[in-house]
Amino acid sequence: MKTFHNPHHTLHQGREEMFRGRMVPCHEVPARLDFVLAELQRRPLGALATPSVSETELLASIARVHSARYLDFLASAWDEWVAMDPANAQRDALPSVWPLGNPHGFRADVLPANFAARLGLFSFDSGSPLTAGTWAAARGGAACALAAARELLAGQRSAFALSRPPGHHAGTDFFGGYCFLNNAAIATQALRDGGLGRVAVLDVDYHHGNGTQTIFYERADVLTLSIHGDPTTEYPFFLGHADERGAGAGEGFNLNLPLPRGTHFATWRATLDRALDAVDAFKANALVVPMGLDTFEGDPISGFTLKSDDYFAVGEALASTGLPTLFTFEGGYAVDAVGTNAVNLLEGFQRSA
Ligand code: OKP
Numbered sequence: 001m002k003t004f005h006n007p008h009h010t011l012h013q014g015r016e017e018m019f020r021g022r023m024v025p026c027h028e029v030p031a032r033l034d035f036v037l038a039e040l041q042r043r044p045l046g047a048l049a050t051p052s053v054s055e056t057e058l059l060a061s062i063a064r065v066h067s068a069r070y071l072d073f074l075a076s077a078w079d080e081w082v083a084m085d086p087a088n089a090q091r092d093a094l095p096s097v098w099p100l101g102n103p104h105g106f107r108a109d110v111l112p113a114n115f116a117a118r119l120g121l122f123s124f125d126s127g128s129p130l131t132a133g134t135w136a137a138a139r140g141g142a143a144c145a146l147a148a149a150r151e152l153l154a155g156q157r158s159a160f161a162l163s164r165p166p167g168h169h170a171g172t173d174f175f176g177g178y179c180f181l182n183n184a185a186i187a188t189q190a191l192r193d194g195g196l197g198r199v200a201v202l203d204v205d206y207h208h209g210n211g212t213q214t215i216f217y218e219r220a221d222v223l224t225l226s227i228h229g230d231p232t233t234e235y236p237f238f239l240g241h242a243d244e245r246g247a248g249a250g251e252g253f254n255l256n257l258p259l260p261r262g263t264h265f266a267t268w269r270a271t272l273d274r275a276l277d278a279v280d281a282f283k284a285n286a287l288v289v290p291m292g293l294d295t296f297e298g299d300p301i302s303g304f305t306l307k308s309d310d311y312f313a314v315g316e317a318l319a320s321t322g323l324p325t326l327f328t329f330e331g332g333y334a335v336d337a338v339g340t341n342a343v344n345l346l347e348g349f350q351r352s353a
Pocket residue numbers: 019127166169177178205206207235292294301330331332
């Protein structure tokens with residue numbers, strides 16, 4: 001399979017995130033992508049390329065998933081942050097005030113002139129620093145997703161969007177969880193727009209893919225599934241429960257499979273079979289896999305216990321659908337193992353595809 005990597009990813013390099021009342025070094029670092037790329041050079045799965053998509057086409061694809069006012073916000077965010085105080089040029093932007101959703105009654109329909117207020121309006125946590133290069137890096141990541149979708153539309157069995165920063169927590173009009181543009185959703189919509197009737201998105205990151213779920217929640221043409229740490233105890237806490245089944249036309253087209261912190265591979269693997277049965281029943285034309293490697297036993301912020309060798313079996317199981325399959329790169333914070341684990345999964349997929 002061909003890999004598209006983001007040549008602009010190092011432009012996004014947050015310094016610190018807020019964690020329980022203090023600032024700690026960011027977990028989502030550029031070295032993560034570099035380790036995956038280095039492992040792909042050691043164990044090639046196919047060509048490595050940077051995406052070549054025109055800016056116009058890219059922005060059109062991004063706008064199929066994200067709202068215009070959110071994209072306007074992202075495009076000018078850094079300049080507005082610095083305009084608030086020239087000294088801000090030396091600091092990452094982090095929100096500190098949020099308009100809670102209904103039934104709390106704060107309004108999200110009136111766009112505040114104050115940038116700090118808008119920073120909160122378009123985000124849901126204080127762990128995702130926005131930097132001078134975030135918008136450019138995020139567009140580069142989305143371009144990988146779009147290029148990978150085009151590979152599938154051209155008839156390839158699989159493609160890998162090595163798309164940092166990650167995307168699965170980003171919604172139509174918000175960032176959070178280290179994510180700014182939802183790369184998997186952008187790829188999914190591009191597959192739909194390219195003529196594929198039904199697309200399944202199976203999120204295997206440790207954290208619930210809240211952004212992807214909400215984007216497609218009322219649609220029957222995209223089945224969203226996520227296997228993740230139970231939100232009762234795990235980030236993102238406020239979504240990802242088993243009773244979220246979709247709404248309206250999308251009723252029955254979302255499947256959450258939360259598992260308790262501490263879950264071992266045998267249970268995780270059996271749960272993957274439940275997800276794959278649902279993908280099969282949906283009669284998908286393509287599969288998108290937001291691929292997080294933070295299910296690894298050594299992950300510093302997660303709670304499952306998968307071992308490096310287990311990822312071969314994950315890839316093999318994903319290949320069993322027989323569907324054209326697109327992978328995006330999501331979490332995985334045991335940085336020196338993330339390359340091995342990612343390529344193990346992809347190699348497991350490719351050798352049995
Ligand atoms: C992004 B992705 C935990 C802090 C949690 C946010 C985690 C975002 C994960 N101690 N901060 O899904 O890997």
